[in-house]
Amino acid sequence: MNILVVAAHPDDEVLGCGGTxxxxTQEGHDVYIAILGEGITSRYEKREEADQTLVKELQGRCEKAAGLLGAKDLFLYGLPDNRFDTVPLLxxxxxxxxxxxxxxxxxxxTHHGGDLNIDHVIMHRAVLTATRPVEDQSVREICAFEVPSSTEWSFQQFDPTFHPNVFVDISKTVNVKIKALSCYDTEVRAFPHPRSPEAICAISRRWGTVVGREAVEAFEMIRSIR
Structure with a gap:
């Protein structure tokens, strides 16, 4: 089965569903990762001031993380970081x-629609539009993931709020997720930041307690056609 992960920024794919x-991939499915945003450039006052060497290095980290996760292929695009709202939705x-x-x-x-980050919100909208359930549409299921330090930081002030109803046991792959996250050393923070390895493990264990598993990634099923 072909599976596509569509993320806005480098590291979102790991934070949101790295264990899954x-x-x-270990189960034999072909998983493809697409990251639409370039990353990093929003840290500069003007996008054109960004150090392109750092952007290239980040792309290399994306490739390394994808390899660790076992992805079949990685697609990188150059949309402006945290400025997706300046790009026509079309x-x-x-x-x-x-x-x-x-x-x-x-x-x-892909991303959840009630997220704090504008790029994540636009990604969600774009995916739903691109996967309209017409007769020849290949996509049968759409699952939205949370991104620690972004989804929960909306504090349920943006509709819709994240209500997970699908849970994937990652007890045997959470260590792979943490290893892949380490590729993004410029994005990882010290505990108790949500993007710290300790917090990522704690989040997976917390969701695990909800469904009686050791470590879990939680998703909201947006649509399933069977």
């Missing part, structure tokens, strides 16, 4: 439509 990606949709046409995925994992 590793589990699915342009974002077209990228995703092209990926779907090329890969014919049955399942898509």
């Amino acid at each position: 990606i590793a589990r699915l 342009d974002v949709i077209k990228i995703i439509e092209g990926l779907i046409e090329h890969l014919q995925p049955r399942v898509i994992f």
